[in-house]
Amino acid sequence: xxxTDAGTKFNRIERSHMNGENRKVIIPSGVLGAxxxxxxDLTSKKxxxxxxxxxxxxxxxxxxxxxxTLISNHNLLNQPARLAHYNGYLxxxxxxxxxxxxCEDDGSNLILFRRTRDIPDGVTVVHPGMQTGSNSCSRNxxxxxxxxxxxxxxxxxxxxxxDTTDCLPSVVLVPSTLQCRLAS
Numbered sequence: 001x002x003x004t005d006a007g008t009k010f011n012r013i014e015r016s017h018m019n020g021e022n023r024k025v026i027i028p029s030g031v032l033g034a035x036x037x038x039x040x041d042l043t044s045k046k047x048x049x050x051x052x053x054x055x056x057x058x059x060x061x062x063x064x065x066x067x068x069t070l071i072s073n074h075n076l077l078n079q080p081a082r083l084a085h086y087n088g089y090l091x092x093x094x095x096x097x098x099x100x101x102x103c104e105d106d107g108s109n110l111i112l113f114r115r116t117r118d119i120p121d122g123v124t125v126v127h128p129g130m131q132t133g134s135n136s137c138s139r140n141x142x143x144x145x146x147x148x149x150x151x152x153x154x155x156x157x158x159x160x161x162x163d164t165t166d167c168l169p170s171v172v173l174v175p176s177t178l179q180c181r182l183a184s
Contacts, residue, residue, distance in 0.1 A: 002026075002047060004035040011035060013049060013064070018149035019156040026064030037082030037122070039090070041105065048090060048105070050080035057083070057092065057107060070107030077101065077110065086125035093120035 002015045011032045016023040026047075027035075033054035040047055040062070048059050048070075055077045060067040071077055079096040085105060091113065092101040100120055102113035136155035137148035144157035 002038060002040065004038055004049065006032075006034040006036060006052075013038065013047070015062075017151040019151055019158065021151070026062075027060060027067065031067070032058075036080070037093075039083050039085045041085045044105075046085075046105075048083060048085055050083050050092060052079050052081060052095075055080065057090065057103075059105075059107075071103065071110060074110055076112060081120070082122040084123045084125045086127065086130070091123045091125065093123045095119050095121075 001018055002013065005012050005014060010029045011034055012025050012029045013027040013032070013035055014023060014025050027049075032049075033051035033056065035049045036052045038047060038049040045062050046059055047062055047064075048057065050057055055073050056069055057071040057077070057080065058067060058069050076094075076097075076099070077092070078094050078099075080101075081093045081095045083090050083092045085091075088105055090103050090105055092103070093099075094101060098116045098119055099112055100114040100116065100123055101110055103110040135150040136142050137144070137150045142148035142150075142155040142157065144155070146160055147158040149156045149158055
């Protein structure tokens with residue numbers, strides 16, 4: 001999994017396995033403005049992100065190498081918030097202008113794709129062709145009672161945990177039986 005960390009102390013992009021192990025910073029602080037949205041192109045093994053306050057769209061290999069700014073300070077790109085990649089295009093939401101923009105995934109031909117009535121908080125492309133593949137959790141939830149987290153070479157079972165604001169006790173996984181029980 002990949003995520004942006006944009007705050008007062010760090011502005012970076014990180015990744016880890018679904019269970020949180022093998023966490024790694026792939027684009028470090030000091031290189032980015034405030035990264036907001038990101039999207040992956042698994043076919044070309046690229047990660048794209050927007051830097052909202054710097055009005056930029058960037059791209060790199062999935063390991064963070066070969067980092068390039070695709071678009072910077074274009075008149076249409078005004079506080080980009082989220083983006084999605086599909087079929088050679090990037091779709092970008094702009095919070096300031098209520099627009100959805102589109103450009104080719106090399107950053108060329110940026111256009112106004114749609115104007116919305118309200119602020120578009122995000123943009124997602126859903127297509128049957130993007131819903132392929134399988135992993136150790138694909139069948140029968142990987143044999144896990146609650147959560148099945150796919151990791152390289154297999155899966156890790158986990159239980160949901162409730163914090164104190166839920167007023168419910170924590171639940172833990174008993175590895176030997178793969179059963180969830182209340183924490184003692």
